[in-house]
Amino acid sequence: xxxxxxxxxxxxxxxxxxxLLEKEVEFEVVPVDLLKGEHKGPEFLKLQPFGVxxxxxxxxxxxxxxRAIMRFYADKYRSQGVELVGRTAEExxxxxxxxxxxxxxxxxxxxxxxxxxxxxxxxxxxxxPKVIEESEAKLLKVLDVYEERLSKxxxxxxxxxxxxxxxxxxxxxxxxxxxxKEYLIRERKHVSGWWDxxxxxxSWKKVIELYLPPI
Amino acid sequence: xxxxxxxxxxxxxxxxxxxLLEKEVEFEVVPVDLLKGEHKGPEFLKLQPFGVxxxxxxxxxxxxxxRAIMRFYADKYRSQGVELVGRTAEExxxxxxxxxxxxxxxxxxxxxxxxxxxxxxxxxxxxxPKVIEESEAKLLKVLDVYEERLSKxxxxxxxxxxxxxxxxxxxxxxxxxxxxKEYLIRERKHVSGWWDxxxxxxSWKKVIELYLPPI
Numbered sequence: 001x002x003x004x005x006x007x008x009x010x011x012x013x014x015x016x017x018x019x020l021l022e023k024e025v026e027f028e029v030v031p032v033d034l035l036k037g038e039h040k041g042p043e044f045l046k047l048q049p050f051g052v053x054x055x056x057x058x059x060x061x062x063x064x065x066x067r068a069i070m071r072f073y074a075d076k077y078r079s080q081g082v083e084l085v086g087r088t089a090e091e092x093x094x095x096x097x098x099x100x101x102x103x104x105x106x107x108x109x110x111x112x113x114x115x116x117x118x119x120x121x122x123x124x125x126x127x128x129p130k131v132i133e134e135s136e137a138k139l140l141k142v143l144d145v146y147e148e149r150l151s152k153x154x155x156x157x158x159x160x161x162x163x164x165x166x167x168x169x170x171x172x173x174x175x176x177x178x179x180x181k182e183y184l185i186r187e188r189k190h191v192s193g194w195w196d197x198x199x200x201x202x203s204w205k206k207v208i209e210l211y212l213p214p215i
Numbered sequence: 216x217x218x219x220x221x222x223x224x225x226x227x228x229x230x231x232x233x234x235l236l237e238k239e240v241e242f243e244v245v246p247v248d249l250l251k252g253e254h255k256g257p258e259f260l261k262l263q264p265f266g267v268x269x270x271x272x273x274x275x276x277x278x279x280x281x282r283a284i285m286r287f288y289a290d291k292y293r294s295q296g297v298e299l300v301g302r303t304a305e306e307x308x309x310x311x312x313x314x315x316x317x318x319x320x321x322x323x324x325x326x327x328x329x330x331x332x333x334x335x336x337x338x339x340x341x342x343x344p345k346v347i348e349e350s351e352a353k354l355l356k357v358l359d360v361y362e363e364r365l366s367k368x369x370x371x372x373x374x375x376x377x378x379x380x381x382x383x384x385x386x387x388x389x390x391x392x393x394x395x396k397e398y399l400i401r402e403r404k405h406v407s408g409w410w411d412x413x414x415x416x417x418s419w420k421k422v423i424e425l426y427l428p429p430i
Contacts, residue, residue, distance in 0.1 A: 049360045050320060063308050065315035072308035093278050093287035100280035103318060105265060145264045 007032040007039065007053025008211045011114070011170035012066040016054050017211065018166050019070040021203035023081035027056075029211070035122065067099060070163050084163045095157035098149075098164035102156075105145075109138035110171040117179045136181070143184055143191055150190035155198075165198045173199065173208060222247040222254065222268025223426045226329070226385035227281040231269050232426065233381050234285040236418035238296035244426070250337065282314060285378050299378050310372035313364075313379035317371075320357045324350035325386040332394045351396070358399055358406055365405035370413075380413045388414065388423060 003020060007013050008029035020027050032038050032053050040051045048055045048064045055064045063069050074084040086092040112135040116127040149156060157164035172195060176182045186192050198204065218235060222228050223244035235242045247253050247268050255266045263270045263279045270279045278284050289299040301307045327350040331342040364371060372379035387410060391397045401407050413419065 049363065050316070050357075061305055061308075063312055065312045065319070068308060068311035068315045071311045072304060075307060076304040089287060089291040090276055092290060093276075093283060096283035096286045097278055097280045100283045101265070104280070142265075148264065 001059045003027040004030050004057040006030045006044075006047065006055040006057075007034070009213045010034065010053045011111075011174070012052075013054035014170040014207050014211065015066045015167050016056065016069045017207045018169060018201075018203045019073050019084065019163065021206060022084060022166070022201075023073050023077045025073055025077060025081070067103060067163070067167060070166065074163060082161065084161070084166070086158060086160065086162065091158055091160075095162045095164050098156040098162075099167055101142075102164060102167040105142045106139070106168060107171065109135035109142070110175060113139065113179060113181070114171060114174050117181075118174060136184070139175075139184060143188055146194075147188040147191050150194050155194065161198065161201075165194075169198060169204055169207075173204075216274045218242040219245050219272040221245045221259075221262065221270040221272075222249070224428045225249065225268045226326075226389070227267075228269035229385040229422050229426065230281045230382050231271065231284045232422045233384060233416075233418045234288050234299065234378065236421060237299060237381070237416075238288050238292045240288055240292060240296070282318060282378070282382060285381065289378060297376065299376070299381070301373060301375065301377065306373055306375075310377045310379050313371040313377075314382055316357075317379060317382040320360075321354070321383060322386065324353040324357070325390060328354065328394060328396070329386060329389050332396075333389060351399075354390075354399060358403055361409075362403040362406050365409050370409065376413065376416070380409075384413060384419055384422075388419075 003025055005013060005016055005020070005027050006029075008017060008031065010032075017027070017029075032044065034053070038044060039048070039053055045051055047057075047062060050064075052064070054066055054069065055062060056069050063072055071085070085095050112131055115125070116132050116135070119125075120127040146156070153159060155161050155165050156168070172185065176185055176195065176199075185195050218240055220228060220231055220235070220242050221244075223232060223246065225247075232242070232244075247259065249268070253259060254263070254268055260266055262272075262277060265279075267279070269281055269284065270277065271284050278287055286300070300310050327346055330340070331347050331350070334340075335342040361371070368374060370376050370380050371383075387400065391400055391410065391414075400410050
């Protein structure tokens with residue numbers, strides 16, 4: 001059964017796509033035109049009642065929320081592809097901790113920066129300099145914690161590549177390559193080395209080659 | 216080994232405490248005085264570099280982020296106490312989906328309501344009527360989706376009580392009992408029945424009896 005991934009060009013969907021490639025799960029993509037509001041239309045809302053991408057369909061199993069989808073495939077195919085959640089409950093606990101840190105500490109300011117520095121013109125919004133300044137200040141503090149963590153651990157979740165690292169790929173890519181904010185990563189030795197490592201994985205290279213949004 | 220839970224009076228810590236009770240794991244609590252800023256002091260920051268509660272210590276294993284801690288104990292003690300993540304990868308996927316919905320759709324507006332309606336005076340803040348109005352409007356829409364979901368499923372994650380339900384307990388309790396916003400729950404038949412069910416569990420009753428904050 002080939003997994004269908006709706007909305008592959010969104011940042012969140014890229015987590016799912018990298019995870020599927022790392023787990024060697026076959027998929028096909030179903031584009032969703034966010035600029036035309038297709039994700040808020042009645043057909044899409046039957047799949048995802050909050051009107052956001054991504055969603056997957058795997059036979060008659062439908063699931064949304066990118067981090068939940070990643071966990072599902074990490075669980076379903078434990079012995080296939082790369083092990084992405086650790087081998088013990090203790091290892092998985094640490095992966096889960098850093099996945100939560102990504103969701104609650106890293107993602108909000110990084111997302112706000114992306115919206116105001118990259119996507120505002122596409123959505124007819126005026127970028128807010130105050131939001132940009134505050135988001136950057138928050139991100140600096142978060143990345144200081146990451147620098148400390150990565151000075152002691154090769155990856156965020158431990159000495160192995162995991163869902164916690166995957167989850168950072170889409171927005172860190174924008175920070176480094178699209179926002180002119182590369183210094184946030186490059187001024188931190190261990191964060192910088194970690195970024196070079198995780199962003200050079202074939203899975204990520206394939207995803208940005210195939211599914212970058214037009215910005 | 217008795218698990219130490221730091222900051223038991225916080226809303227997020229209550230998720231962890233309910234989970235430990237449901238999993239029949241022994242614990243002791245370590246109060247953290249948030250009003251005095253103890254969570255931002257150097258000793259606490261060694262445990263939790265972002266300066267937030269809860270944190271657990273289980274022997275020499277330290278973990279933070281309430282939803283990660285819940286998952287850890289649900290994994291570590293699969294066959295002890297109540298099964299809280301389902302029996303198959305597919306069941307767990309749905310639990311994870313609704314845990315993510317709680318974190319990203321329910322929690323932010325419910326938390327903002329709690330801050331502005333309940334905690335602002337304690338922190339010397341002036342409540343912002345615009346934030347209150349917008350948060351309530353967001354929460355209404357989220358709860359409409361929950362009503363639809365709970366008309367077809369006994370609990371959010373499936374036909375069994377799970378981490379997805381536990382995660383909603385602390386802030387829904389405030390909505391119903393402290394904010395004068397009980398209508399948000401009571402005007403939705405299935406959400407109301409679900410709330411009566413999950414809030415009458417002995418684990419939750421014990422947690423609010425022992426660890427309510429002084430508001």
